[in-house]
Amino acid sequence: MSQELSSLKRRRWGETLRRDKWWVEPLIVFTMLSGFIVYATWAAFQNAHYEHKNYLSPFYSPVLWGESHHAWFAGERPGFWPGWLLFSPALLILPFPAGFRLTCYYYRGAYYKAFWADPPSCSVGEPRNNYLGERYLPLVLQNIHRYFLYFALLFLCFLSYDAFCGFFFDNDGDGKFTNFGIGVGSIVLCVNVFLLGGYTLGCHSLRHLVGGWMDKFSHAPARATCYNCVSCLNRQHMVWAWCSLVWVAFSDIYIRLCSMGILTDFHFTFT
Numbered sequence: 001m002s003q004e005l006s007s008l009k010r011r012r013w014g015e016t017l018r019r020d021k022w023w024v025e026p027l028i029v030f031t032m033l034s035g036f037i038v039y040a041t042w043a044a045f046q047n048a049h050y051e052h053k054n055y056l057s058p059f060y061s062p063v064l065w066g067e068s069h070h071a072w073f074a075g076e077r078p079g080f081w082p083g084w085l086l087f088s089p090a091l092l093i094l095p096f097p098a099g100f101r102l103t104c105y106y107y108r109g110a111y112y113k114a115f116w117a118d119p120p121s122c123s124v125g126e127p128r129n130n131y132l133g134e135r136y137l138p139l140v141l142q143n144i145h146r147y148f149l150y151f152a153l154l155f156l157c158f159l160s161y162d163a164f165c166g167f168f169f170d171n172d173g174d175g176k177f178t179n180f181g182i183g184v185g186s187i188v189l190c191v192n193v194f195l196l197g198g199y200t201l202g203c204h205s206l207r208h209l210v211g212g213w214m215d216k217f218s219h220a221p222a223r224a225t226c227y228n229c230v231s232c233l234n235r236q237h238m239v240w241a242w243c244s245l246v247w248v249a250f251s252d253i254y255i256r257l258c259s260m261g262i263l264t265d266f267h268f269t270f271t
Contacts, residue, residue, distance in 0.1 A: 011125030022121040029114035043252055044090035049259040054177040055185040056162045057252040063089045096151040103145035105204045106237050146205040156200055163189040169269050183267025192251045199240035202233025
């Protein structure tokens with residue numbers, strides 16, 4: 001009785017037996033993430049048109065230093081900032097939400113495929129012959145995602161406050177935003193907080209933090225409730241991730257265009 005030996009041949013880069021359009025998803029991810037990175041970088045270095053009335057762009061919140069009534073500290077730039085280096089308030093802020101998204105479990109899988117072809121898609125050949133995983137530099141740094149979560153939760157509080165301030169207007173021109181009302185920008189900022197909240201509060205690390213490490217919840221009903229809530233959001237983590245990414249950019253664009261006088265923010269006040 002003869003035995004037939006067979007060997008598996010490694011696929012070349014892009015080689016696959018799949019007949020579907022497997023390349024569409026990584027192409028969309030590459031295009032959207034690249035577009036967001038380019039726009040966010042450009043907006044961060046503008047140092048202008050990031051506020052309109054009492055609306056503040058989420059790219060610049062909170063404004064620590066800057067020529068703005070939103071600024072926490074007086075002065076155009078902090079004293080420790082080198083004079084020869086271009087300063088923008090956003091440069092002190094964006095690294096934290098950027099780090100949170102960059103190390104996010106969902107985004108890792110998305111940009112590994114789209115930017116590094118590791119692999120481009122399931123059952124598609126990749127351009128490397130060995131697998132190192134995330135055990136070595138620089139990818140071992142992905143494990144700090146759990147620490148970026150704390151900053152993301154803090155920034156969610158700042159953005160919630162900004163959304164609340166967006167309901168007050170200066171009808172008298174005296175620089176005091178005391179007239180309560182509602183405008184298109186108010187809705188834009190509230191939707192931004194809602195989507196970012198759904199993304200942040202559905203984080204895998206938060207799911208572990210509130211109770212994922214426990215073997216059973218029978219003696220911890222409060223933790224069980226929190227775990228179920230986070231798990232509910234986590235099931236649509238990809239949807240929350242993309243919707244919040246697109247909307248945070250749209251929020252900056254809307255406020256920027258209003259500040260430049262290209263768009264008019266329609267609003268009405270109750271007082």
